[in-house]
């Protein structure tokens with residue numbers, strides 16, 4: 471059964487012959503990951519740059535995808551270091567990998583940090599109680615504490631923050647025994663510049 475799944479999957483990828491088909495496939499995967507908790511693109515590595523120019527990276531969850539605007543979104547606590555990093559240096563790199571299909575996306579983007587906006591409140595109100603707790607600790611994330619099991623939560627939504635990434639470029643790479651495949655999609659306004667690349 472599993473063998474057939476991978477066979478069919480490889481057939482689907484084999485049919486992505488044009489850059490247009492590949493771009494649709496990429497955005498379909500991202501859109502799927504937004505709703506499918508098991509999709510490998512659901513969790514990705516977000517790379518940022520610190521104020522002293524040192525690279526930083528961490529796993530985050532893909533929360534929203536707008537194919538028409540070419541934006542991706544995550545939720546975080548406004549007090550986390552990544553927020554300050556992105557406020558002073560909005561250039562970010564988002565890396566997605568699917569180990570089954572061996573597809574990697576390296577997304578270059580500029581970040582907008584959204585705090586205390588109407589949109590935040592609407593999303594906040596729809597979050598389940600357990601999810602809200604991730605953004606409600608009285609002490610800021612990363613603060614030293616005496617024991618791992620001390621949790622003191624505030625009640626409000628003031629630290630809940632959205633980060634929206636405006637996609638500038640997607641570098642797609644697929645590892646394949648028959649030959650690796652790589653392509654770049656650069657998003658200018660209004661058009662996209664797409665090209666195959668040497669892997």
Ligand SMILES: Cc1cc2nc3c(=O)[nH]c(=O)nc-3n(C[C@H](O)[C@H](O)[C@H](O)COP(=O)(O)O)c2cc1C
Pocket residue numbers: 513526527528529530531532544545546547550551552553611612
């Ligand atoms: C699987 C996984 C998913 C995560 N998702 C998020 C997320 O969506 N948002 C977030 O702020 N942190 C998330 N984290 C925690 C971050 O990786 C990181 O530890 C935290 O945000 C502090 O990051 P910073 O100190 O670089 O700002 C996740 C961690 C793991 C392991």
